[in-house]
Amino acid sequence: MTTSHHPRALTDSHGRTVNYIRLSITDRCNLRCFYCRAGKDTPFMSHDEILRYEELLELIGIAEEMGVRKVRLTGGEPLVRRDFMDFFERAVTAYPKMDFRMTTNGVLLAPIAPRLKELGLRAVNISLDTLDPGRFKEITGLDAFGAVWEGIQACMDAGIQVKLNAVAMRGVNEADLPGFIELARNNPVHVRFIEFMPVGGGTTWETDRFWSSEDVLKEAGKYAELIPMPGPPRNSNFDEEAGNSRPSKPYTSGPARMYRIEGGQGALGVISALTNHFCDACNRLRISSDGRLRTCLFSDKEYKLRPALRHPKLGRESVKKIITQCGAIKPIGHEILKQLTRERRAVCDKRMSSIGG
Numbered sequence: 001m002t003t004s005h006h007p008r009a010l011t012d013s014h015g016r017t018v019n020y021i022r023l024s025i026t027d028r029c030n031l032r033c034f035y036c037r038a039g040k041d042t043p044f045m046s047h048d049e050i051l052r053y054e055e056l057l058e059l060i061g062i063a064e065e066m067g068v069r070k071v072r073l074t075g076g077e078p079l080v081r082r083d084f085m086d087f088f089e090r091a092v093t094a095y096p097k098m099d100f101r102m103t104t105n106g107v108l109l110a111p112i113a114p115r116l117k118e119l120g121l122r123a124v125n126i127s128l129d130t131l132d133p134g135r136f137k138e139i140t141g142l143d144a145f146g147a148v149w150e151g152i153q154a155c156m157d158a159g160i161q162v163k164l165n166a167v168a169m170r171g172v173n174e175a176d177l178p179g180f181i182e183l184a185r186n187n188p189v190h191v192r193f194i195e196f197m198p199v200g201g202g203t204t205w206e207t208d209r210f211w212s213s214e215d216v217l218k219e220a221g222k223y224a225e226l227i228p229m230p231g232p233p234r235n236s237n238f239d240e241e242a243g244n245s246r247p248s249k250p251y252t253s254g255p256a257r258m259y260r261i262e263g264g265q266g267a268l269g270v271i272s273a274l275t276n277h278f279c280d281a282c283n284r285l286r287i288s289s290d291g292r293l294r295t296c297l298f299s300d301k302e303y304k305l306r307p308a309l310r311h312p313k314l315g316r317e318s319v320k321k322i323i324t325q326c327g328a329i330k331p332i333g334h335e336i337l338k339q340l341t342r343e344r345r346a347v348c349d350k351r352m353s354s355i356g357g
Contacts, residue, residue, distance in 0.1 A: 009067035010323070012330040020070045020284040021063045025056060025084070027289050029077040031105050032141035033129075035167060035196065049290040053087045055309055059287060060095055062316050066323060070099040072125075076289070079108040085115065092119050103127065103165075107144050109151030113158045123161035126152060129172070131179040139172070156187060168193040168211040168270075177216070181223045184266030192256050192269040197297075213257075213270035225262035255282075273297075285327060293323060295330040 010018040027045050029036075051059070060071055071091075078084060092100055102116075103125040116124070126148070130136050133145040155162050166173060166180065180191045193216045196209060220226060256269040286294040291306030303326045308318040 010327050012328050014280070014330070016280070016282060016330065017067075018283055018285055018327055018330070019068055020072070021060075021068050022072045022074055022284055022286045023056065023059065024074050024076065024287065024289040025078050025087070026050060026076045026081040028080050029075060029105070030080050030107055030142065031077070031144070033139055034141075035169070045290055051289060051291050051306060051309075053083070053090070055291070055306070056087070057091060057094060058309065058316060059291075059305070059319070060091060060098065062319055062323070064095055064098055066320060069097075070101065072101040072103060074103040077105050077107070078102060079104055079112075085112060088116070088121075089119055096120075101125070104151075105140075106148035106151035107142075108147075110147065110154040113151065113154035113160060116155075117158040117160050121160055123163060124155055125163045125165055126155075127166075128152075128164050129166045129169070130176045131183065132176065135173065135176075152189075156189070161188075161190075163190040163192060165271075166191065166193050167196050168213070168216055169196050169209050170211040171209060174211065174219075177219055178223050181220060181261065181268060184268055185224065185261050185264035187266055189266045190256075190258065190269060191266065192258075192271055194271040195274045197273050210274075212275050213272035214275065216270055217259075220268055224264070224268070226259035226268060227262055229258045229260050229267060282330075285323070285330070293326055295326055299331055301331075 012018065027050075063071065073088070075081075081087075088100070092098075100121060101123055102121065104127070106126040106128065109124070109126070128136075128148060129139050133143070136145040136148075137143045152162055152164070164180070164183075166176070177193075180193075183189060184191045193211075193213065195213055196211065217226065255271050255273065257272070258267050258269040260267050282296075286297065287305065288294065288302070291304065291309060292302040293305050294302050303322055305319050305322060308314045308322060309316075311318070
């Protein structure tokens, strides 16, 4: 299904090469995290709006032809969509050279972890803001910490690299930091604390709840010696385990700054989207589950791919043209973030669950 072994890479006007697509396959989720969804009555997209699996496969093929080498399947929660495993098997079979990753909340992960490994999944990002079952229920609205923990264990047992993403929130999960450090000390997992971003209409973001990456690292230093991990430049597709040398700058796995825990198996990282932006090295585009191309997380500017994809006379060449033209004008996100300081509001209106994280 791939037409070229050496496709021309997609480059924007700032010289950034796009080789990574975040592809949302549903906006539905089985959790109700207070910072992600605006409320219990928040509507989901209709069935007709969501891209069919065949269309998602077509988009992956188009992306590969355009030089994309990494596709992250996300949501909402990707595992709640019916027949996900059949779709994933079709995807890895059709595009064996593509590096497929997944982001999930882990609730439904445990039973399928061995099969995911068999199909070639090397790494999974699991969203987990706390290690306390009671606090987990308060944050997510569901008493499902046990299921998530089983999913984490199943992935480690299967040999899938586990990355845990925790949204850093003062007054919410500060007390969990020592536990996360011990988890990374005793297991080969990467724990990343992500700065709480003012994204989405109805966001609960506020200054008093903001916990900066530098403050997270300062606090973490009380519980472990953090050693900056060596690694590749941010704008690359390289994502392997780091060596043992001690560099002057931390390893960057995508937007994360990573630190090995002295004497431990895993690592701790921070993603400082607000205080130390990484826009100059951003290599990604997002496609929502209803087929809208989003070139920057912080901008509500989107471009419709679904009409072209479903049009009998347009199809993939038209979709490639849209992606090429819109990707070329991919904005610098931190310039959009300046709105926050001036207007003290969310920098975009669309919910994170609809964007695809």
